[in-house]
Amino acid sequence: MEYRGNYAVRFILIGLCLAAIAVLAVMLFRTPSKRPGEGSAAAPETTAAPPATVPETAESVTTPEETTVQKPESTAPVTEPPRQYEYATDVSRYLEFIDTDDRSYLILANRSHALGSKYVPEGLTKLNGYGNVTLRHTAAMAFEAMYKEMKALGMADVVVSSSYRDYNYQNKLYNRYIKEELARHPGYTWEQAAAIVDTYSARPGTSDHQTGLTVDFYPVSSRFEKTKTFRFMTENGYKFGFILRFPEGKTDITGYMYESWHWRFVGRKAATEMYERGITLEEYLGMTE
Ligand SMILES: [Zn+2]
Known part of the structure; x- marks a missing residue:
């Protein structure tokens, strides 16, 4: 009897447990747990924004005169070429040159x-009125836009x-420089003189000026750094597609001493990247050897 009683109690307890589990399961299914931000049924936390007020503009005011004016059929905005930078002058007719993607x-x-x-180089063009500038046509147009900008900003130098x-x-x-160095250093060989000249002048056939894409501003010396032109070029040259070709601290890459006056056209996209990354043309092209 004692054993039978134990069995009955156990049977009832197991039955109660199963019933409790069943009740819990039903409750869980009926009220699924909601966590904030989860599940598609979650209510949005933000309230709906009030409708934007329509600003009153001059166009919305109707005057007797305006009723007779026929409005243009299309209200689509005029598509303008992308202008990432602000210019003091209208450079729109120069953008096709400044933004060239010709490699x-x-x-x-x-x-x-x-x-x-x-x-x-192809398409050499002489610009009159800018101090005898001869460049490839695209670079000449970009230079003209830049020159007009500098003049508009009141720069006279x-x-x-x-x-x-x-x-x-x-x-x-190059040969004139060699003679000068030989005169300055009696007893030097041609090679010794050339080693000096090579630090400030290109050997014929290797000059950046032979590309027809380069200008040297006046004065061709460190005094140029004191001019407004230098400051403008440093801050804005790349916006017109020009880069400082031989920057300070890059002699081991370019092979030239720092030349603040020597600016080279490469097109705005490349110039902007070089400017922002602080790299030379050699580094941009991956041709540093
Ligand atoms: Zn130069």
Whole structure:
């Protein structure tokens, strides 16, 4: 009897447990747990924004005169080319040049990448009224836009010392520098003199000026850093597609001492990237050797 009684109690307890589990299961299914931010049934936490008020504009005011004016059929805004930067002058007609994506404007000319004696750039254009500037047409147009901008900002000291230089000119220039160094250092060999000249002048066929994409501003010396033109170029040159070709601290990459006056056209996209990343044309092209 004692054992039977135990069995009965156990049976009842198990039955109660099963019933309790069943009740809990039903409760869970009927009231699914809601966590804030989870589940598609969650109510939005923010309240609906009030309807935006329509501002009163001059257009909404109807005057007797205006009722007779026929409005244009299309209200679509005029599509303008993207202008990422603010300019003081209207550069719209120059943007096709400033924004060129022609990779020929990325041409590299340095000691290890010579253009050679035969290289003459395409489309050389002489700009009148800007101090005898000869550049490839696209670079000339970008320069013209930049020059007008500087003038509009009241800068009177914008003078170009040098732009396109052909092979023969660079050849004469280089040999003149050699003679000067030989005179300065009696007893030096041609190679010793050339080693000095190489730090400030390109050998013929390797000059950045032979690309027809380069301008030297006046004065061609460290005094240029004190001019408004230099400050403008440093802050805004890239907006017109120009870069400082031989920056300070990059001599081991460019092969040239810092030249604050020497600016090179590459197009705005490349110039902006070089400006923002603080890199040279060699680094941009991945041609640092
Ligand atoms: Zn130069």
